[in-house]
Amino acid sequence: ARLEEELEELSAAKKLLHGEIATVFNAVFVHRSRDTSSEIRSRCISSLGRAVQAYGDELMENSYLKYLVWGLNDKAKEVRSAALDELYDIYEAGNDAWEHKLQLLTERFKDRFVQLSTDSEASVAVKGIKLCTLLFKNGMMTPDEKGWTELYECLNSDEAEIRSAAAGFIDEFYMKHMLSDLYEEDLKAAGDECTPRDEFMLKGLVELVHRIMEYSAAENYPPLVQ
Numbered sequence: 001a002r003l004e005e006e007l008e009e010l011s012a013a014k015k016l017l018h019g020e021i022a023t024v025f026n027a028v029f030v031h032r033s034r035d036t037s038s039e040i041r042s043r044c045i046s047s048l049g050r051a052v053q054a055y056g057d058e059l060m061e062n063s064y065l066k067y068l069v070w071g072l073n074d075k076a077k078e079v080r081s082a083a084l085d086e087l088y089d090i091y092e093a094g095n096d097a098w099e100h101k102l103q104l105l106t107e108r109f110k111d112r113f114v115q116l117s118t119d120s121e122a123s124v125a126v127k128g129i130k131l132c133t134l135l136f137k138n139g140m141m142t143p144d145e146k147g148w149t150e151l152y153e154c155l156n157s158d159e160a161e162i163r164s165a166a167a168g169f170i171d172e173f174y175m176k177h178m179l180s181d182l183y184e185e186d187l188k189a190a191g192d193e194c195t196p197r198d199e200f201m202l203k204g205l206v207e208l209v210h211r212i213m214e215y216s217a218a219e220n221y222p223p224l225v226q
Helices: 002-032 038-054 062-073 077-093 099-118 122-137 149-156 160-193 197-214 218-225
Strands: none
Touching: 002 038, 002 062, 038 062, 038 077, 062 077, 062 099, 077 099, 077 122, 099 122, 099 149, 122 149, 122 160, 149 160, 149 197, 160 197
């Protein structure tokens, strides 16, 4: 009986705490997240992201997560950057209890995640590419009918940091996933006559670069080759 009473007390305290969190969130965060100062908006996003990571069981809800996603559309680059940072950390730290809700979040906003790979700010674009790479590795995202063309085309960027991030994505998706699967199929079919793995992978990479160059302007060739 005593144990039941303690459980009821804890349940009541937890319910009260949730109510207080919601009250503070609505009274402070909601208003400050729309502040005219981009620094304040950015800090709001960062604070919310850390709170979600710390109290995911309580805050892993659309009523909170939507503010992080809305930050991706902010006109200020520092706010978009902060939103990407927090989303990346949340996905990276995600546990089994969060998986379903994170998958729903991904399905709803994956197009926006991919769009950010071509953000006008190089630093934001890099984070967008890295988020997409993480989501692919985690099994949260798969290519659409366009095959993630935007991410491939980032290899044409004039910005070295964007090309580097795109190369990381290509390595994870195209080299480790697509080409590896194709090699295993070729190996089963050809046996001992199969092309050596390193040669097969190099040929696949060259073919990819060639296909991208077919649709690229000549002035983009030097950064692409790099």
